[in-house]
Amino acid sequence: MNETIREQLYALAEDGYREFSSALVPGCGTMLGVRLPKLRGLAKEIAGAYQSYLAEPCGELFEEVMLRGMVIGCMKCPTEQRLQYIRDFLPLIDNWSVCDSFCCGLKEAKKKPEVYWAFLLPYLHSEQEFAVRFGVVMLLAHFARGAWLPKVLEQLEQVTHTGYYVKMAVGWAVSVCYIQDADFTWDWLQTAGLDAEAKHKALQKIMDSRRVTGENRERIRRLREQEKKA
DSSP, X not given: OOHHHHHHHHHHOOHHHHHHHHTTSTTOOSOOOOOHHHHHHHHHHHHTTHHHHHHSOXXXXXXXXXXXXXXXHHSOOOHHHHHHHHHHXXXXXXXXXXXXXXXXXXXXXXXSHHHHHHHHGGGGGOSSHHHHHHHHHHXXXXXXXXXXXXXXXXXXXXXXXXXXXXXXXXXXXXXXXHHHOHHHHHHHHHHOXXXXXXXXXXXXXXXXXXXXXXXXXXXXXXXXXXXXXX
16 A cells, blocks of 8 residues: 555545535445546556556555556557456445446556456356456446447346346446447347346446437437336
């Protein structure tokens, strides 16, 4: 744990923001209340000397874990080295907020999709809830489009972990696929063996999206009504 960085985090913390954010993130442990843009700014500063920073044990504060993930995402390093840091970081994830921010920060996945696809697939079948969520959120953040989209839906149907945060992520991922390609995802929904809770979340997220209009929206509304009656 780096005491200097911890002092910086305390200096950036806001009590009001902590009270607001901690209520939204069950299982977040001790949260100081540092806004994400400020954490990203600090991460960019640290990234220039990431070796020494990542060589130290990670602190237990919510922001310390979040910051570590941000550094891994934005530092300049060889891909294989970053993948190893990702492997080492995943056991530290114990809430949806750190997981999702970490995934969104791994922008290299869009530049090297084949490498990251092969890397993340095993995590979809992990016994650890947030390891599976990591895999699912990586799919929706970096692969749910174009030629990759059918492959994403194929993988989502094979996710069997029963954890709440996995099911919610699968539903979210399906909704992203629908927004990207409504007809293909609609056809897939007719036969997909999705968990009922994940499917319900997918339909809800689709209906919440302003990007889904007209018949694409109406058929989801009808399907959701059918699901409620079933």
